[in-house]
Amino acid sequence: MATLSDKVKAFIVQGLATYQSPTQVSELVKNEFGIEVSRQQVATYDPTKHTGQNCAKKWKELFFATREKYQTDYSHVAVSVKTYRLEMLQTMIEKALKSGNMVLASNLIEQASKEVGGAFTNKTHVDTTSNGNTTGNTVVNNFTDPMAASQFYQEFMGAK
Numbered sequence: 757m758a759t760l761s762d763k764v765k766a767f768i769v770q771g772l773a774t775y776q777s778p779t780q781v782s783e784l785v786k787n788e789f790g791i792e793v794s795r796q797q798v799a800t801y802d803p804t805k806h807t808g809q810n811c812a813k814k815w816k817e818l819f820f821a822t823r824e825k826y827q828t829d830y831s832h833v834a835v836s837v838k839t840y841r842l843e844m845l846q847t848m849i850e851k852a853l854k855s856g857n858m859v860l861a862s863n864l865i866e867q868a869s870k871e872v873g874g875a876f877t878n879k880t881h882v883d884t885t886s887n888g889n890t891t892g893n894t895v896v897n898n899f900t901d902p903m904a905a906s907q908f909y910q911e912f913m914g915a916k
Contacts, residue, residue, distance in 0.1 A: 758793050765801065768793070769815050772802045773822035841871055 760768070764785060771781035778795035785793045802808040803816045830836045835844075845868040852861035 757797055758791055760791070760793070764789055764791060764793075765815060766818060768798050768801045769819050770822045772798070773819045774826045778802070838871065842868060845871070 767788065768781055768785060771784060772778070776784070778798040781798045782793050782795045785791055785798070796807070799805060799807045801811050801815055801819070803811055803819050834840045845864055849861050849864045849868070852858075852864060
């Protein structure tokens, strides 16, 4: 079993916290630090597994802090940025047009249009007219249950 510095241990803990497998982390440690670490040794730093239940408190704290940030902050993922998605769609549209694939180009253009128009959000803009005045209301739908969404829609539209 290799003796590891705190820097390597922190690297291992953060890798495991971001859902990388012990094998993947072991390979990354070898590439990054030039140290051979078995996947079994790596697994001892995952407090969610039986083998890692006895790891030091500071590694558990680092693990759960890293996991929390990883699950809630996805700004480091390029595809989470609308501009990046649109640039990728533009590149794909150009390639589809160049190759003469009009169906694919049309589908990609439609997807880009929906992206710009906000079709892929949980927000719905509802215009209502009352006394000749148009007001805009934004309704946020956070339904994961289709029945709850249907019930909300029926109530919103005035049905029983």
